Amino acid sequence: MNQPSIKKTNNKFKTDSSVAKRRSKKSSHFNVKKAAHKTFASKKALPLSMQKIVLFNKPFDVLSQFTDEGNPDNPRETLKDYINIPNIYAAGRLDRDSEGLLILTNDGKLQADITQPGKKTEKTYWVQVDGVPTEADLKKLRSGVVLKDGLTLPAKVKIMDNPQIWDRYPPIRERANIPTTWLSLTISEGRNRQVRRMTANIGFPTLRLIRYSIGEWTIKGLKNGTYTVLKNTYDDSKVEIQN
Numbered sequence: 001m002n003q004p005s006i007k008k009t010n011n012k013f014k015t016d017s018s019v020a021k022r023r024s025k026k027s028s029h030f031n032v033k034k035a036a037h038k039t040f041a042s043k044k045a046l047p048l049s050m051q052k053i054v055l056f057n058k059p060f061d062v063l064s065q066f067t068d069e070g071n072p073d074n075p076r077e078t079l080k081d082y083i084n085i086p087n088i089y090a091a092g093r094l095d096r097d098s099e100g101l102l103i104l105t106n107d108g109k110l111q112a113d114i115t116q117p118g119k120k121t122e123k124t125y126w127v128q129v130d131g132v133p134t135e136a137d138l139k140k141l142r143s144g145v146v147l148k149d150g151l152t153l154p155a156k157v158k159i160m161d162n163p164q165i166w167d168r169y170p171p172i173r174e175r176a177n178i179p180t181t182w183l184s185l186t187i188s189e190g191r192n193r194q195v196r197r198m199t200a201n202i203g204f205p206t207l208r209l210i211r212y213s214i215g216e217w218t219i220k221g222l223k224n225g226t227y228t229v230l231k232n233t234y235d236d237s238k239v240e241i242q243n
Contacts, residue, residue: 046107052088054104056227057219060168064094064102079104083227091115092190092214099168100125100211101219104227114214120153120188121215126163127183128172128208129199133159137202141185145201149191152198156186165210166224172207180207 058064062077079090079102088104091114105111113119141155160182174180181204185195196206212218222228 052106053230054088054227055217056102057222057224058094058099058102059225060099063096064090082225094211098209101214103214122186122188124186124213125195126210126212127185127195127206129181129204130207131204132179132181133204140202141198145198147197153189158184160184
């Protein structure tokens with residue numbers, strides 16, 4: 001799912017011959033491709049009048065980016081299939097097989113605040129796992145578990161009632177006579193597929209993963225596959241939800 005960065009693309013062209021350099025400057029295809037791969041807004045804070053913050057409830061099997069150029073023979077759904085607002089970029093990622101809250105903005109400072117590890121922005125996930133964890137199992141997550149990339153920070157976790165949520169297509173694969181459990185799990189890190197690795201580490205694989213909140217923002221009242229635009233930063237007032 002990771003895309004090559006602009007920097008990498010530019011480096012490729014820098015290694016070409018001088019002729020190729022001149023051609024690349026003239027090529028409109030290169031310019032369009034460069035814009036399509038941009039994933040970060042300027043890191044400067046914007047005045048509220050210019051700022052855009054979009055909360056999107058991402059469906060399952062949708063890429064958290066606006067293009068899928070690396071897969072031309074079998075194009076997958078991307079953000080452009082749901083959001084028609086220009087010049088906004090995802091603040092962080094949400095895996096293709098995960099659902100829920102994705103924040104998009106044109107404000108580079110906000111984007112950095114959400115994604116930089118040092119900020120320790122809390123993210124809450126609703127996690128459906130295979131089996132029924134005990135308090136002893138959950139205590140491991142609260143203490144931190146050792147993954148291949150190191151010890152995780154202590155998580156906040158509890159068993160929750162089955163949430164009233166949308167159906168997923170395709171549905172999860174449930175095993176006969178094996179119950180499932182929903183967990184509310186809050187972390188302040190953003191490692192690759194971290195939640196899935198954490199629950200697998202204690203013996204309960206993740207079957208379904210929904211990000212409910214990032215910081216103060218949530219998907220409460222937001223239907224799956226729709227987005228809402230905040231009027232300004234840190235303001236709960238919202239405009240009409242778009243399909």
